[in-house]
Amino acid sequence: MMGNHALSYGALRSRVQVVSAYPITPQTQVVELLSEMCATGRLAAEYIKVESEHSAMAACIGATATGARSFTATSSQGLALMHELLHWAAGSRLPVVMGNINRAMGPPWNIWDDQTDSLAQRDTGWMQIYCADNQEVLDSVPIAYRVAERVMLPCMIVLDAFILSHTAEIVDVRSQEAVDAYLPPYAPRWRLDVEDPRTFGALTEPDPYYELRFMIERAMQEALVRFDEAHASFGAAFGRRYDTIECYRHEDAELLIVTAGALAGNARAAVDRLRDEGLAAGLLRIRVFRPFPVARLRALATRARRLCVLDRNISFGAGGIFAQEIRSALYGVPGAPEIRGHVAGLGGAEVTTDMFCDMARETARAPSCENLVVWKGLRDAPQHSV
Known part of the structure; x- marks a missing residue:
């Protein structure tokens, strides 16, 4: 099953009642399948056709305000067009769930993988989950609804363009009865009601x-506890356990590679290769970015001497966004590791296992790593900015 269809099946199993979306590459297959499910009666939901992503989010906001469980999906420029209403959904405390397929922002026009589109929305009040494979994409939909409807905040499920969205993997789709036992019907305390x-x-x-605004911040912090509960309950029910930060060979690691999304696959392979070379490497994969799991990061990262962070995104003038968040979370913490930030893979540029190994070796050998941002994989190093 492709990642896009995993999102669709996640919405089906979550019994969404309203779907509204506008097609955009590489998201289109998500809403095509949901439209077919609604048309054939397989999904008992209202499918609202709209003229833009802005209107799609407006429809989901209105539907959720009446007490319906709503879903949408988008990507890149479509997510940017939604920006105003992302604030409105969070400010109204409406647990909309949205799939976002990471795609580079134009110009120049680009349809390939880049996390900048979703990370640019990090201050809107939406929770964000970054998935590494298609099974996780499907599983994250009921998890997202369970947490969102508990803390009354919207949630974004994020997956990589083409690497996950259009790549087929074996995915376990559990029965409707099993998911119903995990995810109860949406029953808000307040809703739009003429009576x-x-x-x-x-x-x-x-x-x-x-x-x-303070209540939104408090709810966002409460969401960390709710994610832990939702992950534990999901593991007990389905045998697959997730966490806000996923770890691999980290217990005795002197150097930790830190990344998010599908990049974690090559990072795991790099860790194994580096271990064979004698470098005690490990991996931390940030799964939940909002709320940022500060306490868990501190508990895991302070065991290592250095962090090698790879961002497939950019905040111009400040470097990679994950590296910024990690530096902020570890600032002033006794025994905190040095952090070397890397930017790579923008616009779908390839990030190989060899590149991860090179970055890790350079991080281990560097005299100092503080406040360093390294661009990796540039075909040519431009000598001018215009």
């Missing part, structure tokens, strides 16, 4: 606005 009129997002004065 019990309420408003969502009405004008407030400064003090209540400030308090409402």
Whole structure:
């Protein structure tokens, strides 16, 4: 099953009641399959056709406000067009779940893998899950709804363009009854109801606005606990256990490679190769980026001497976004490792196991790593900026 179809089946098993989306490469197959499921009656949901991604998110916001479980999916420029309404969904405390297939932002026009589109939305109040394979994509949908509907915040499930979205893998799709036992129906405490009129997002004065923003922050921190609970319950029910940060050969590692998404596959292979060479390497894969799992990162990272962070994204002028978050989380922590940030693979450029090994060796040998950002894999090193 392709990653796109894994998203669709996750929505099916989660019994979504409203789907609204606008097609964009490489997301299109997600909503094509959901549209077919709705048309044939396989999915008992309302499929709302719209003229843009902005309208798709508006439809999901309206549907969720009435008490329906809603779903959408997008990518790149479509996600950027949704930006205003991403804030609205979070501010209204509506647990919309959305799949985002990572694709580079234009210009120049590019349809390949790049995490900048989703990470550029990190301050909107949406939780974010980064998946490494198609089984995880499917499993993350009911997990996302379970957490989102508990803390009343929206959640984004993120997967790599083409590497996951269009690549077929064996995926275990459990029965509807099994998923129903894990994910109860959505039953919000408040909703739009003509018999019990309420408003969502009405004008407030400064003090209540400030308090409402504090409540969102508190809910985001509570989500870390809810993710732990949801992962544990999922593991007990289905035999697959996830965590906010996934680890590989980390217990005695002196150097930890840190990355997210499908890049973790090549990173695991690099860890095995480096171990064979005598370098005590390990891997941390950030699965949940928002809320950022600071306590777990500190517990895992302080065992190592250095971190080799690879970002398939860029915040211009500040380097890779995961490296920024990791530096912030570890700042001032006794025994914190040195951090060497790397940017690679933008716009779908290849990131090989050999490149991971090279970055790890360079990180291990470097006299100092502090505040360093290294661009890897450039075919030519441009000598000018224009």
